[in-house]
Amino acid sequence: MMRNETKRAISLRDLMTTQKAYLAPAVFNPLCAKIAHAAGFEMLYLGGGTLGYVKCGLEANLNITELVHAGVEIRAVSDLPLILDGACGFGDPMHMHHVIPLAEAAGFAAIEMEDQLLPKRAHHHLGIEHMIPQELMVAKVREAVRARRSRDFLIIARTNGVRASNMDDALRRAEAYRAAGADVIYTGVRTPEDIRRVGERLGAPLMFSLPGESHKEIGVTMEELAKLGYRIVSVTTTQLAFHRAMQQTYAAILRGEPNPAMGDVSRKAEQEALHATIGFDDLIRIEKETVEKP
Numbered sequence: 001m002m003r004n005e006t007k008r009a010i011s012l013r014d015l016m017t018t019q020k021a022y023l024a025p026a027v028f029n030p031l032c033a034k035i036a037h038a039a040g041f042e043m044l045y046l047g048g049g050t051l052g053y054v055k056c057g058l059e060a061n062l063n064i065t066e067l068v069h070a071g072v073e074i075r076a077v078s079d080l081p082l083i084l085d086g087a088c089g090f091g092d093p094m095h096m097h098h099v100i101p102l103a104e105a106a107g108f109a110a111i112e113m114e115d116q117l118l119p120k121r122a123h124h125h126l127g128i129e130h131m132i133p134q135e136l137m138v139a140k141v142r143e144a145v146r147a148r149r150s151r152d153f154l155i156i157a158r159t160n161g162v163r164a165s166n167m168d169d170a171l172r173r174a175e176a177y178r179a180a181g182a183d184v185i186y187t188g189v190r191t192p193e194d195i196r197r198v199g200e201r202l203g204a205p206l207m208f209s210l211p212g213e214s215h216k217e218i219g220v221t222m223e224e225l226a227k228l229g230y231r232i233v234s235v236t237t238t239q240l241a242f243h244r245a246m247q248q249t250y251a252a253i254l255r256g257e258p259n260p261a262m263g264d265v266s267r268k269a270e271q272e273a274l275h276a277t278i279g280f281d282d283l284i285r286i287e288k289e290t291v292e293k294p
Contacts, residue, residue, distance in 0.1 A: 012043060012081035012109035013152050016184065016205040021225035023215060024083055025235045026050040028070065032238070033078040034277050041080065043109070046071055047236045048085040054239055060122040064090045064099050068106040075107035082108050083156070083232070087120045089113040092136070093143040100147035110154035112186055112207070113140065115161075115173060129164040134173050138180045145181035156207055156232075157182035162189055162198075171201055178202070184232065192219035199228025207232035 015022060026047035027033045036044055048059035051070060055062075067084060074082055089111075090099050103111045115137040117130040137157070144155045157177035161170030174185045186207040189195045195218070199206060206229045213235055215222055225233065248261040262270065275281065 009079045009081060010042070011152050012083070012154055013183070015042065015081065016154070016231050018231075019204075019226050021222045021230045021233055023222075023233050023235060026238045027074060027082075028054045028239065030073050030077045031277070033074045033080070033082075037078045037080055038277060043081045043083065043232070044074070044078065045083045045234045045236070046074065046085060046108075047234070048087050050236055050239045054242075058122045058125070059085075059087060060120040062087070064102055068102050071103070071106040071108050081110070083234070084108040084111045086111040086113045088116050088118045088132075089140055089144070091118065093139040096140060096143040097147045100144050100153075101149070104148055104150070104153045108153070110156050110184070111144070112156040112158055113144065114158035114186075115177075129160045131160055131164050134176055137173070138176050141177050141180040141182050154183040155181065156184040156186050158186035158188075158207075160188055162187055162194060167194065167197065171198070174198075174202055186232075195220050195225070195230075196228060199225075199230060202229065204229030205231040207234065209234040209236055213237055 022042050024043045024045040025036050025041055027036055027044050028046070028051050033044055046067065048062055048067070051067070052059040052062055055066075064086075067086070071082060071084060084103050084106075086099065086103065089096060100111065115131050115134070117132055121128075121130060123129060137159075141155060141157050148155070157174075157180075159170050159173040159177065161167070161173050170187055174187060178185055184205045184207050185202055186209075187194075187198050187202075189198050189208050190211060195208070208230065210218065210233060215233060220228075222233075245261040249259050252259040252261075265273075
């Protein structure tokens with residue numbers, strides 16, 4: 001919530017018990033989080049792919065320290081549940097006792113881990129994924145559960161079997177990960193048929209990622225997703241709008257022309273909007289009260 005509000009956000013675990021599918025937009029810095037929070041979202045997602053792009057690299061280059069640092073900064077301005085895209089968990093089962101406490105201490109509400117080979121490959125950009133044996137992922141999930149301090153910190157186990165092997169393998173893996181203690185199952189479903197098949201077979205709570213920004217383009221309504229057991233629907237392409245807006249902005253500055261990214265909004269109006277987002281009035285009040293007088 002905003003700094004001057006007293007109402008606290010509902011925990012992610014509590015949200016998983018409702019019959020509702022929640023959109024979780026990718027955020028990559030505190031300002032993004034504040035904007036998403038003000039827009040009305042009920043949970044946020046620190047996507048590895050998103051942060052990788054923002055850092056001019058790929059998700060495969062990120063480490064747990066960078067993600068934890070980003071999480072601390074985001075959690076400092078928003079108490080909405082923040083989900084960490086933990087890639088492949090940054091290690092084997094033994095490493096869960098390092099990774100999970102770090103993520104939990106940083107204030108994340110959950111970590112999502114997938115059953116791909118380490119070190120994390122960038123091959124998914126080329127449509128290639130290297131899955132680890134089911135037994136190894138089961139051991140990682142089990143140790144992740146043991147490593148957490150609070151049950152309110154959720155373990156989201158992701159299988160890439162829908163694309164990398166086949167649906168039957170994905171469903172078997174998902175059931176094994178749930179039996180190992182995973183709180184939420186993530187499957188890489190894309191078609192309405194796959195979305196329904198996974199939901200009918202596995203039940204709540206489930207997670208998947210939209211291929212774009214609009215949940216109205218997937219052929220299944222948010223209400224249908226909720227009935228099928230989906231609780232988290234991540235949106236991982238927000239960096240595209242950021243990239244386009246900044247491209248337009250810098251190009252306009254160079255040409256000495258009005259910024260098309262601003263539309264009809266004046267600089268003064270947008271600055272006032274920015275001030276409202278970050279809580280500028282409260283910050284400047286403190287400054288006026290504590291800085292020496294001229």
